[in-house]
């Protein structure tokens with residue numbers, strides 16, 4: 101918590117502005133930077149003044165209405181918490197994912213005003229330290245089920261929805277995404293991230309900026325270098341990425357080892373890929389037992405059936421029985437489109453958005469965003 105909280109107020113009713121000034125005059129915990137009545141000036145003022153919190157009247161009139169301004173601040177990437185000032189007849193819910201971090205209803209006392217400002221700033225600082233990104237690890241205990249293909253296309257589809265997305269190539273030994281995207285051998289990898297005092301500016305030098313709009317943290321370029329990635333360094337990098345991005349997606353190899361377990365632990369959601377294939381179903385059940393023993397709640401895992409239209413004669417009910425529930429997501433077979441797009445290193449969701457598989461992946465992206473409550477943050 102900063103010594104003095106720097107507050108910017110957006111209020112066009114002179115009497116209310118005067119009332120707030122008066123309340124804040126008699127205390128020192130909060131420093132009132134300014135009161136502005138024109139909503140269109142606010143984004144610029146926030147960038148210039150860097151307030152710790154902004155108070156916006158929900159009923160603000162003029163060219164920029166109160167709640168439009170709140171939405172605009174949330175989308176701006178300025179990452180300043182907002183308290184919405186309202187009246188009981190016009191209730192507003194606290195909704196941090198849509199930029200409402202606190203609500204204050206009139207009439208309020210000086211004590212309530214200061215309390216709300218302090219509390220909102222504190223909560224927002226705590227979230228900032230932890231990062232607000234959602235993290236999804238695409239995992240399967242069975243190789244070749246489509247993890248890399250799905251992780252890449254899902255990341256792009258999520259990026260297309262306005263969520264700033266980072267994809268991590270967690271297949272550390274073989275760097276599946278390196279191969280898929282045909283990046284030059286010398287392109288930096290997660291081994292190039294500083295392990296000490298890692299900062300946001302370090303990311304720019306290391307991330308691969310894909311033309312599809314997402315950033316990719318590549319795996320080391322050679323098999324033997326994978327061993328140099330430690331769980332401790334990885335956790336540091338993840339916590340930084342979670343502060344910078346709205347969504348972090350991890351592609352993994354089909355193994356259970358320390359690094360993969362670190363990815364799974366850190367994730368909000370494990371997206372486990374299954375297919376209608378008896379050995380895959382068997383490994384998935386073994387894995388479900390392992391997850392239970394680790395103590396993951398069942399809701400942490402979401403199942404995605406890949407190639408859901410090719411059951412290979414297997415009764416889909418068998419899969420539901422094995423999983424103990426119907427899988428949450430389905431993606432059909434994409435045939436030649438998938439092979440062609442993968443060979444060219446482009447996401448099929450952009451190469452042919454109307455194809456069934458692209459629609460399936462785009463729908464799944466939406467379902468995952470809704471399930472994880474990720475925030476659009478560009």
Ligand SMILES: Nc1ncnc2c1ncn2[C@@H]1O[C@H](COP(=O)(O)OP(=O)(O)OP(=O)(O)O)[C@@H](O)[C@H]1O
Nearest residue numbers: 243244245246247248249354407432433434435438
């Ligand atoms: N829905 C699909 N339709 C058609 N082809 C697919 C589909 N999903 C994956 N494939 C193909 O299956 C092959 C394996 O996919 P991918 O490399 O994504 O699997 P993986 O699970 O990452 O494998 P690994 O365990 O080796 O990392 C690829 O050739 C890919 O093009």
Ligand SMILES: [Mg+2]
Nearest residue numbers: 247248271276
């Ligand atoms: Mg792979």
